[in-house]
Amino acid sequence: xxxxxxxxxxxxxxxxxxxxxxxxxxxxxPAAQAVWQSFLREDAFGMKSTFVGMANYWRLLDxxxxxxxxQVTAVFAVSVTILSMGFSLLLAVAVDRMIRSAQTxxxxxxWPYAVAPAVAxxxxxFIFNPTIGIxxxxxxxxxxxxxHISDKGDAMLLVVIASAWKQIxxxxxxxxxxxxxxxxxxxxxxxxxxxxxxxxxxxxxxxxISPTTFFLLVVNIVYAMFDTFAVIDSTxxxxxxxxxxxxxxxxxxxxxxxxxxxxxxxQSVILMLIVIALTVIQFxxxxxxxxx
Amino acid sequence: xxxxxxxxxxxxxxxxxxxxxxxxIDIADGEFIVLVGPSGCGKSTLxxxxxxxxxxxxxxxxxADRVVNEIEPADRDIAxxxxxxxxxxxxxxxxxxxxxxxxxxxxxxxxxxxxAEAAGILQxxxxxDRKPRALSGGQRQRVAMGRAIVREPAAFxxxxxxxxxxxxxxxxxxxxxxxxxKRLRTTSLYVTHDQLEAMTLADRLVxxxxxxxxxxxxxxxxxxxxxxxxxxxxxxxxxMNLIPARAVPHLPGSAHAGLLGIRPExxxxxxxxxxxxxxxxxxxxxxxxxxHGLVGGEAFTVTAPSDADLGEVLRLSVPTxxxxxxxxxxxxxxx
Numbered sequence: 001x002x003x004x005x006x007x008x009x010x011x012x013x014x015x016x017x018x019x020x021x022x023x024x025x026x027x028x029x030p031a032a033q034a035v036w037q038s039f040l041r042e043d044a045f046g047m048k049s050t051f052v053g054m055a056n057y058w059r060l061l062d063x064x065x066x067x068x069x070x071q072v073t074a075v076f077a078v079s080v081t082i083l084s085m086g087f088s089l090l091l092a093v094a095v096d097r098m099i100r101s102a103q104t105x106x107x108x109x110x111w112p113y114a115v116a117p118a119v120a121x122x123x124x125x126f127i128f129n130p131t132i133g134i135x136x137x138x139x140x141x142x143x144x145x146x147x148h149i150s151d152k153g154d155a156m157l158l159v160v161i162a163s164a165w166k167q168i169x170x171x172x173x174x175x176x177x178x179x180x181x182x183x184x185x186x187x188x189x190x191x192x193x194x195x196x197x198x199x200x201x202x203x204x205x206x207x208x209i210s211p212t213t214f215f216l217l218v219v220n221i222v223y224a225m226f227d228t229f230a231v232i233d234s235t236x237x238x239x240x241x242x243x244x245x246x247x248x249x250x251x252x253x254x255x256x257x258x259x260x261x262x263x264x265x266x267q268s269v270i271l272m273l274i275v276i277a278l279t280v281i282q283f284x285x286x287x288x289x290x291x292x
Numbered sequence: 293x294x295x296x297x298x299x300x301x302x303x304x305x306x307x308x309x310x311x312x313x314x315x316x317i318d319i320a321d322g323e324f325i326v327l328v329g330p331s332g333c334g335k336s337t338l339x340x341x342x343x344x345x346x347x348x349x350x351x352x353x354x355x356a357d358r359v360v361n362e363i364e365p366a367d368r369d370i371a372x373x374x375x376x377x378x379x380x381x382x383x384x385x386x387x388x389x390x391x392x393x394x395x396x397x398x399x400x401x402x403x404x405x406x407x408a409e410a411a412g413i414l415q416x417x418x419x420x421d422r423k424p425r426a427l428s429g430g431q432r433q434r435v436a437m438g439r440a441i442v443r444e445p446a447a448f449x450x451x452x453x454x455x456x457x458x459x460x461x462x463x464x465x466x467x468x469x470x471x472x473x474k475r476l477r478t479t480s481l482y483v484t485h486d487q488l489e490a491m492t493l494a495d496r497l498v499x500x501x502x503x504x505x506x507x508x509x510x511x512x513x514x515x516x517x518x519x520x521x522x523x524x525x526x527x528x529x530x531x532m533n534l535i536p537a538r539a540v541p542h543l544p545g546s547a548h549a550g551l552l553g554i555r556p557e558x559x560x561x562x563x564x565x566x567x568x569x570x571x572x573x574x575x576x577x578x579x580x581x582x583x584h585g586l587v588g589g590e591a592f593t594v595t596a597p598s599d600a601d602l603g604e605v606l607r608l609s610v611p612t613x614x615x616x617x618x619x620x621x622x623x624x625x626x627x
Contacts, residue, residue, distance in 0.1 A: 183376060183378065185374045185375075185376055185378035186378050186380065188343075188345050188365075188372075188374070188378065189372070189374060189378035189380075189439075190380075190391070191345070191364075191365050191366060192343065192344075192345075192365045192366060192370065192371065192372050192392075193366070193391050193392035193395055193439075193443075194366040194392055194395035194396045195366070195391075195395045196366075199395065203391075204380060207382045208381070208382060210382075
């Protein structure tokens with residue numbers, strides 16, 4: 001590591017200032033405000049707020065709606081992670097086997113990542129639209145009546161697919177890089193050692209890309225919990241009957257639509273704690289478990 | 293234990309590039325064959341074709357009298373040692389050794405017996421529970437060998453197994469491989485670009501050039517009677533001098549040959565020798581010196597006593613039996 005010694009004490013701080021300012025204004029300050037809000041209760045007209053201590057938290061943990069949201073979030077995050085990682089691993093393995101056109105396919109498969117989440121949501125909303133969408137029409141032909149506006153399961157499936165689709169490109173890139181870092185001779189040695197393609201994949205390839213897999217696991221869960229707001233907002237808006245009301249959407253809805261700032265603040269603090277905890281646990285585990 | 297037969301074996305890549313052309317080799321049971329040649333000559337490709345890692349486009353490969361062209365690598369009853377060892381980094385040494393046996397459904401007590409035996413032979417017992425990354429280069433090399441031994445295959449295939457080791461270790465491991473092969477008497481096919489390694493290990497050498505076999509023979513045969521100018525220049529260190537016959541018209545036998553080959557160590561320094569060499573470069577070898585100069589305008593090397601010095605003029609004579617004559621066009625040996 002190269003070390004630069006600044007003679008001027010002020011200069012390093014000045015150089016860091018822009019980034020520090022951004023971090024402070026857009027991350028630390030709002031987060032602190034949320035924490036502060038979570039201890040307050042506003043009156044119905046927003047004229048004054050009173051300090052109520054942990055009351056917002058206790059009320060949340062008693063609320064069936066919030067507990068439902070927790071459950072929905074868990075189902076949603078796990079489904080999105082499994083679907084997007086599973087599918088991208090499949091695609092990555094397929095591309096890794098190709099010799100000539102791998103580059104082309106990689107480029108094509110990365111495109112969805114350039115699509116904004118809201119646009120992705122709209123895209124899938126159109127495809128799945130019960131009145132004008134192509135998929136409900138096809139599903140109708142095989143006797144399935146798709147309607148994510150009234151059916152909870154359909155609605156969840158829609159947001160899971162839309163969110164997972166968006167993340168596949170990202171996972172795919174990491175998996176391809178991971179697979180290509182495995183020396184071909186290892187797979188050849190395993191082939192000579194009598195392991196068929198499936199066995200080879202599970203006993204050699206998968207263990208060797210486990211660092212990539214664990215990293216993506218963290219990233220995907222965090223993505224599903226935070227970054228899917230736009231997908232939900234542009235498709236189901238948390239409905240029907242709270243079936244897709246994940247925590248991050250509920251934070252927005254209760255705070256900005258419902259104007260219940262205290263509860264919304266408490267919810268964002270809980271969400272923040274969950275993600276911090278997940279990240280810490282997973283990276284600790286990764287460091288211990290994934291080594292060779 | 294098995295013989296390996298390569299019959300008119302060739303390989304053409306899908307693009308039309310010919311990598312191997314019409315190779316015939318008969319490997320007897322228990323024989324140690326070394327494929328040697330410069331990089332890009334197709335020796336590794338040939339080995340991988342025997343292993344089943346590359347397809348065979350022409351001819352047939354037989355292992356233990358069974359045609360294996362279309363048989364999967366796993367079912368060819370061979371074991372291979374790779375240049376980078378290809379140890380499974382997430383498995384311990386023991387698991388590395390067991391993997392091939394487990395995949396074949398070998399019984400537990402049989403696995404344990406074979407692993408213990410191989411670990412004993414290769415002195416790997418203290419390291420069985422370590423991961424490969426905690427081993428030195430030589431130890432990894434041993435594990436790679438162990439993985440081949442436990443399988444008790446019909447043949448060992450070695451793909452430049454020593455080229456990642458430092459010079460001293462390479463010589464030591466070379467000896468170990470030789471002794472191990474003598475002891476196990478397993479048919480072995482060994483690829484290297486190092487002619488010294490090839491000479492010391494082989495029962496018979498196969499010298500390859502541009503995908504074709506130049507010569508097959510024992511190390512001494514190949515050294516004494518190289519079948520072509522290519523083999524003459526490749527086998528032996530320092531390399532044989534190859535000069536156009538017209539550069540030394542006064543030498544016997546130079547009349548009908550295109551190329552003359554003389555090994556640097558085969559010449560005598562005499563007062564009336566027909567070849568005159570002015571030394572313009574000297575390499576110190578300790579006991580001897582390697583001196584370089586020009587003969588008939590061509591670069592020429594001679595091993596000389598350690599008092600031969602820069603600027604000195606040597607007169608050299610060549611015993612008739614030390615003169616190798618090759619055709620100018622084909623490079624083939626003439627007698």
